[in-house]
Amino acid sequence: MLKKRVIFTLLYDSGSFMLSRNFRLQKVGDIQWLKKNYNFSKLSFSIDEIVLLDVSRKNRDVEKFLDHVRIISELCFIPISAGGGICDVKYAHNLINNGADKIVINSLFGNNVDTINNIVSELGSQCIVASVDVKKVKNDFKVYTENGTLLQNFSLQEWLNKLEKVPVGEVYLNSIDKDGTGQGYQKELIENIPNEFQLPVIIAGGAGKYQHFMEGLEEKKIDAVATANLFNFLGSSLEDSRVALLKEGFNLAQWDVNISETIKGCFSATENIIYKK
């Protein structure tokens, strides 16, 4: 039986990793900070997948982002989905060649479905994650693109129905209202996913503690829970979350986290050869 997943999302803007609240960004640290203070390569043994998004608000430097995708991919042994600003097949390929396993599209679904079809025919539908940013407007959930700035004239349900007709592999559903609040996922949003919806759904926006992961994973319609909260899951919090979720009997993949240090460099002939990263 396929496992459910806990996903860590990294938001990237012009060389820095960001904390986001209702899509307003605050700089936290660069790649060195992530490696050292966040002990990223150790942390990655407590999650199932990484989503890495270039949410640069201006002057997007794609080469620099590709470098970051590569560095992150060298630090962990799990699938990576990368995206932000993808508008052609070539860039999608570049992300894959730099260590991404899947690519994440968002605004492209609003402006150019043909390009998505071209990407799918080259990389396969399993490679495409459709990110959908949603905000409650009056009593309706509306879809926004362009980093949450452009209101699309569609409700969530209409958008999801449209998405099912494009060969994408899964959906990353993010609540702009709950983003970065740490108050928990937006339950109403999950209720708004049509019952017969066929694609796997990742829920994002609002997770602040592991109980929120539980609330998400308990939902039948939810295949994966994500958090982009760099502060709430500092220290051993993600590690503890995973232990707690497994103890509660959630259907997550299991592996021995502790052996990672033992087998690191196990073939090194002398102690002078240290794992280079």
Added chain:
Amino acid sequence: MKVPLVTLVDYGAGNLLSVVSAIEYLGAKVEIISDPQRIAESSVLVLPGVGSFKKGMEAIKGSSIDKSILYAVKSNNAKILGICMGMQLMGSYGTEDGGAKGLGLISNRVERFNKAEINGNKLPHVGFNTVNFSERKGLFKGLPKSSDFYFTHSYRMLVNDIDGRYATCQYGKDFLAAFQVNNIYGTQFHPEKSQTNGLILLRNFLRD
């Protein structure tokens, strides 16, 4: 312990970085090689692969890498690990895109999961799933009898005729998740994307 030197066969198949990172994490050395002569002379080979079986075989044949692999494995007793489509390419035949012959290192055929057998499950089969080992030796040493690995594929081999160690995964019906027949190893899953389970398995391959 001797430091293994791995030849990662480069025939233009997608992302090789993760495999390199995993091998280096273990402290082994790895070179990405496309030169058929050097592939033929290698003693430890890893054959990666994503994309279509037919295109993969065309690329391998077009650069004569097929002959080098067969020479290294059959005449020089090199060990080889095929990953994902790399494992499939070691089979006798793949039906994808109108069909093509494989390297024939094992006799199994590669066919698409059919709707009846997957029993309402979605295709492609993507994500961590549980793998059951026939025995906990060789490639599968040091892992619990049921262990989780990361898959992403729509085509599979069945377990028929594997004369060696094997592992299965259930997706509706059991399919071949991994095998070890003498010096020939294959995993349908991605060990380089399967956390410590995958790292242990790669260590076993290199140490075996």
